[in-house]
Amino acid sequence: MTSSTRPRLPLWLAIGGAVFIGTLTAIQARVNGLLGARLEDGFVAAAISFGSGLILMIVISLILPEGRRGFRALVGGLRERTIPTWMVLGGLAGALTVSTQGLTAAIIGVSLFTVGVIAGQALCGLVIDRVGFGPAGVVALSLGRIGGAVLALGAVAVSLGGDALTRVPWWMLVMPFAAGVGIAWQQAVNGRLRAQVGTPLTATLVNFIGGTAVLVLAAVIAVLVMGPTQPWPTDPWLYLGGAMGVIYIFLGAAIVARTGVLLLGLGSVVGQILTSVVIDLIWPVPGAGSAWQAAAMVILALSSVFVAAVPWGRRARH
Numbered sequence: 392m393t394s395s396t397r398p399r400l401p402l403w404l405a406i407g408g409a410v411f412i413g414t415l416t417a418i419q420a421r422v423n424g425l426l427g428a429r430l431e432d433g434f435v436a437a438a439i440s441f442g443s444g445l446i447l448m449i450v451i452s453l454i455l456p457e458g459r460r461g462f463r464a465l466v467g468g469l470r471e472r473t474i475p476t477w478m479v480l481g482g483l484a485g486a487l488t489v490s491t492q493g494l495t496a497a498i499i500g501v502s503l504f505t506v507g508v509i510a511g512q513a514l515c516g517l518v519i520d521r522v523g524f525g526p527a528g529v530v531a532l533s534l535g536r537i538g539g540a541v542l543a544l545g546a547v548a549v550s551l552g553g554d555a556l557t558r559v560p561w562w563m564l565v566m567p568f569a570a571g572v573g574i575a576w577q578q579a580v581n582g583r584l585r586a587q588v589g590t591p592l593t594a595t596l597v598n599f600i601g602g603t604a605v606l607v608l609a610a611v612i613a614v615l616v617m618g619p620t621q622p623w624p625t626d627p628w629l630y631l632g633g634a635m636g637v638i639y640i641f642l643g644a645a646i647v648a649r650t651g652v653l654l655l656g657l658g659s660v661v662g663q664i665l666t667s668v669v670i671d672l673i674w675p676v677p678g679a680g681s682a683w684q685a686a687a688m689v690i691l692a693l694s695s696v697f698v699a700a701v702p703w704g705r706r707a708r709h
Contacts, residue, residue, distance in 0.1 A: 399649065400646065400649045402649065402650070405646045405649040405650045405655075405658075406650065406654065406658045407658075408642050408645075408646045408658075409643075409646065409650060409654070409655045409656075409657075409658025409659045409661075409662070410658050410659065410661050410662040411639075411642065411662060412639040412642055412643055412655075412658070412659045412662060413658065413659030413660060413661060413662025413663035413664075413665075413666065414662035414663070414665070414666045415635045415638055415639045415662075416505075416508075416635075416639060416659060416662070416663050417505055417662065417663045417664075417666035417667040417670060418635060418666060418670070419440075419489075419492065419632045419635040419636060419639075420492045420504055420505070420667070421670050421674070422440075422628065422629060422631055422632045422635070423436055423437065423440050423489055423492035423493045423632045424492050424493060424495070424498075424504075425629060426439065426440070426493065426624070426629045426630070426632065427492070427493030427494060428498075429621060429624045429629065430620040430621050430623065430624075431620060431621050432493075432610070432613055432614070432617065432620045432621075433490060433492075433493030433494035433495075434490060434493065434494075434606065434609045434610045434612075434613040435610045435613060435614065435620050436489075436493035437486065437489040437490040437492070437493045437606045437609070437610070438603070438606040438607050438609070438610035439630065439632075439633075440489050440493075440630075440632035440633045440636065441485065441486065441489055441599060441602045441603045441606050441633060441636070442603050442606075442607065442633065443630060443632070443633030443634065444599045444603075444632075444633030444634065444636045444637045445596075445599040445600060445602075445603045445633070446633075447633060447634055447637050448592075448595055448596045448599050448637055449596070451592065451637075452592055452593070452596050455592065457590045457592055458590065458592045458593065458596070460589065460590070461588045461589055461590035461592050461593030461594075461596075462588075462593055462596070464587070464588040464589055464593070465479075465584075465587075465588050465593050465597065468587055468588065473587070474584070474587050474588075477580070478580055478583060478584045478587065479584065479597045479601065480580065480601060481576075481577040481580040481581050481584070481594070481597065481598045481601070482597065482598040482599060482600060482601025482602035482603070482604075482605070483573070483601060483602065483605060484570075484573030484574060484576055484577035484580075485573075485577060485598050485599075485601075485602040485636065485640065486601070486602040486603075486605040486606045486609075487569065487570050487573045488508075488570045488573060488574060489602070489606070489632065489636070490606065490609065491504075491566045491567055491569070491570040492504070492570075492632075494563075494566065495563045495566055495567065498563060499563050499564070503564075503567075504567045504667070505567075505663040505664055505667040506546050506549075506567075506664070506688060507564055507565075507566070507567025507568045507570070507571065508567045508568070508570050508571035508574065508663065509543050509544075509546060509571060509656075509660045509663065509664070510543070510544055510568050510571060511567070511568040511569060511570060511571020511572035511573070511574070511575065512543075512571040512572070512574055512575045512656035512657075512659070512660070513539075513540040513543040513544060513571075513653070513656060513657065513660070513695075514540065514544075514572070515571065515572040515575035515576060515652075515656075516540075516575040516578075516651075516652040516653035516654075516655070516656040516657075517536065517537070517540045517653050519575055519576065519579050519652045519653075520536070520651045520652050520653045524579050524652075535698050536653055536654075538695075538698040539653070539654075539657050539695040539697075539698045540653065540657075540695070541695075542691050542694050542695035542698060543657060543660055543691070543695040545691045545695075546660070546664065546687075546688045546691040546695070549684055549687045549688050549691065571656075574656070575652055575656055577598070577640075577643075578643045578644075578647050578652055578655055578656070579647065579652050581594045581595070581598065581640065581643060581644035581647070582594075582643075582644055582647035582648050582652075584597065584644070585644040585645070585648075586648065591641050591642075591644035591645040592641065594640075594641075594644040595637060595640045595641040595644060598640050599633075599636075599637070599640075643655060657695050660695060661693055664688050668688065
């Protein structure tokens with residue numbers, strides 16, 4: 392069945408996938424953050440996470456015929472220059488995300504980390520959809536989409552209430568925002584690469600190749616400058632971050648053409664905030680916020696997706 396005749400994915404199901412992406416992102420942030428804390432080196436933790444994801448993607452791509460076809464299409468497209476070089480750079484944003492998780496999440500808490508990511512995703516996603524960089528094409532600015540982004544930023548404002556700005560260094564708040572911008576750009580790039588090669592498997596593999604290369608180099612430099620890490624922990628679950636990344640990068644590349652970058656980001660916001668609040672309540676860290684902040688962030692995040700997804704009038708798409 393060709394792409395032109397393939398049934399369109401229901402929007403509610405695509406949004407559900409976006410929420411699941413957010414859930415995995417929040418869990419991965421805590422896993423990678425704890426691994427970085429145990430090793431006392433966030434870059435090595437990020438390299439381990441991405442490297443394990445790369446191994447898993449290589450195995451999957453070799454086993455599945457779809458993966459082998461997609462890789463041949465990728466090589467052919469790069470050789471014939473029908474696939475531009477920037478389409479294979481999505482892994483750089485992934486490298487930034489997992490590095491940020493390893494450096495900050497165990498200190499500032501998953502909730503505060505998440506709302507920083509949300510701010511970057513919401514703003515960048517709105518711009519990407521408006522200029523038509525994503526695979527969904529140009530998505531017109533509607534009051535609902537703008538309102539959803541504003542509500543998502545409201546969740547960020549709530550997270551910074553009280554003494555949040557004095558509890559942690561300023562760069563630990565800026566890095567999650569930068570990671571969120573990178574995630575929105577990565578989702579758009581992955582969606583376009585998926586359209587070129589015909590499968591999200593290959594788009595995911597490309598992300599892990601590029602991200603692993605960058606993170607291994609960063610880890611080597613970190614060890615040379617700061618010395619060896621602490622002994623690697625023996626808890627198996629601390630090494631599951633890469634597998635989680637495989638799932639949510641693959642899923643994002645598969646559904647972004649249906650949702651657009653902004654709605655994909657806002658859907659993942661719900662999953663991220665709900666999950667991160669639960670994680671911080673069960674497993675608190677010194678930088679976590681208060682219960683009222685957590686409740687307000689959840690309400691604003693859920694409202695942002697509802698406002699952005701509901702067609703308040705005739706949806707404009709050019």
